[in-house]
Amino acid sequence: MATFKSYLPWTTTPLIVSAPMAAPPASAGPALATAVTEAGGLGLIGGRFSMEILRTQLEEANKSLKASTNPLIASSKLLPIGVGFLTFVLKLDDVLPLIAEFRPVVVWLFVAKDLDGYKEWADAIRDVSPESRIWVQTGGVAAALHIAKTARPDALCIQGADAGGHGFEKGAGIISLLPETVDAFQREGLSHIPLLASGGIMDGRGVAAALTLGASGVVMGTRFLGSKEIEIHPRYQAAVLEARDGGQVTARSHLFDELSGPNMWPEAYDGRSLAVQSYKDQRDGVHLEEIQRLHNDAVKGEDEGFATELKGRAAIWAGTGVGLVSKVEGAGDIVEHVRRETKEVVERTLKL
Numbered sequence: 001m002a003t004f005k006s007y008l009p010w011t012t013t014p015l016i017v018s019a020p021m022a023a024p025p026a027s028a029g030p031a032l033a034t035a036v037t038e039a040g041g042l043g044l045i046g047g048r049f050s051m052e053i054l055r056t057q058l059e060e061a062n063k064s065l066k067a068s069t070n071p072l073i074a075s076s077k078l079l080p081i082g083v084g085f086l087t088f089v090l091k092l093d094d095v096l097p098l099i100a101e102f103r104p105v106v107v108w109l110f111v112a113k114d115l116d117g118y119k120e121w122a123d124a125i126r127d128v129s130p131e132s133r134i135w136v137q138t139g140g141v142a143a144a145l146h147i148a149k150t151a152r153p154d155a156l157c158i159q160g161a162d163a164g165g166h167g168f169e170k171g172a173g174i175i176s177l178l179p180e181t182v183d184a185f186q187r188e189g190l191s192h193i194p195l196l197a198s199g200g201i202m203d204g205r206g207v208a209a210a211l212t213l214g215a216s217g218v219v220m221g222t223r224f225l226g227s228k229e230i231e232i233h234p235r236y237q238a239a240v241l242e243a244r245d246g247g248q249v250t251a252r253s254h255l256f257d258e259l260s261g262p263n264m265w266p267e268a269y270d271g272r273s274l275a276v277q278s279y280k281d282q283r284d285g286v287h288l289e290e291i292q293r294l295h296n297d298a299v300k301g302e303d304e305g306f307a308t309e310l311k312g313r314a315a316i317w318a319g320t321g322v323g324l325v326s327k328v329e330g331a332g333d334i335v336e337h338v339r340r341e342t343k344e345v346v347e348r349t350l351k352l
Contacts, residue, residue, distance in 0.1 A: 003194050007133055010072040012040035014207055014342050015217030016335050018224050020084025020108050022046025023317055025233035030061035032229040032331050033081040039332035044082035044108055051094050058102045078131055082106030087121055088113045100128040110137040118151040139168035141181050148190045157219050160199025164222045164319035169270040174199045182214035202321035204341025222318050226325040227334060235306035239316050242308050246320035251275040255282050256315040259295040273315040
């Protein structure tokens with residue numbers, strides 16, 4: 001945490017980060033990012049394909065944070081939020097001008113075309129905004145080591161298989177993935193790079209467990225699908241709030257990226273969604289072409305293909321922790337509650 005405090009001085013232990021979700025209609029925009037930062041965490045905006053939309057979002061976040069009552073936020077030389085980029089679908093030359101102009105405190109990179117691609121992006125970002133810190137998300141020990149040695153990130157987010165949205169198809173839960181990564185980094189002399197944990201972390205119990213496993217902070221995505229500030233379709237959010245028994249009502253599959261057409265994601269990645277009707281149809285042997293036809297017809301409606309009771313046809317990205325999201329709360333309240341609960345859990349554990 002001391003390392004993070006050097007460039008995130010407003011944050012409070014334990015560090016809680018909101019994931020840069022960028023899959024409309026469930027996206028982390030400026031309202032969510034600023035609320036998490038204001039609560040003593042680090043909020044991130046999910047960079048979309050349109051740099052014009054992102055520019056508008058960054059302008060909104062900058063205006064809001066300059067008016068913060070927290071002097072450590074209001075006087076920050078860098079924009080005190082992070083911005084996430086899916087590097088395999090974006091052009092570096094389109095992204096760099098925005099980074100140079102707004103200078104976000106953290107630039108989050110995910111899904112390079114190959115592992116060496118992170119170095120190219122990190123070097124270019126450091127050239128245009130030297131004080132911005134580079135965080136990279138990955139889901140395997142070997143990948144984390146390669147990225148650490150080549151791109152020299154300021155932090156790595158180690159994503160477990162319970163996470164919602166996209167990640168390595170071949171993965172492990174954070175309970176084994178994180179300690180193995182910590183040990184590997186120690187052996188390789190890389191323990192100066194902080195590791196953040198993500199995937200199934202929903203409350204203070206999960207945060208306390210992650211810290212015990214070696215994390216320096218946590219990243220939560222699915223939990224913030226139940227926030228007031230998330231940019232989300234109401235049917236999507238209703239399906240999340242309804243879901244229970246997350247390991248049973250979610251599934252990982254390439255299908256979710258094939259619903260509207262050819263899958264553009266690199267082969268190593270799949271995604272976790274609620275097990276919606278499209279997934280059930282595939283499991284029951286319905287041909288992909290028919291699943292796609294039904295999906296593409298459904299998304300034209302007002303509900304955009306989303307529905308409760310797992311009856312929708314569009315993907316509803318969510319992790320196995322979705323069963324722990326039961327109501328809509330302010331993002332700041334979520335951060336503060338999780339932080340308080342973490343401390344209570346740690347104190348109880350120390351008394352054992």
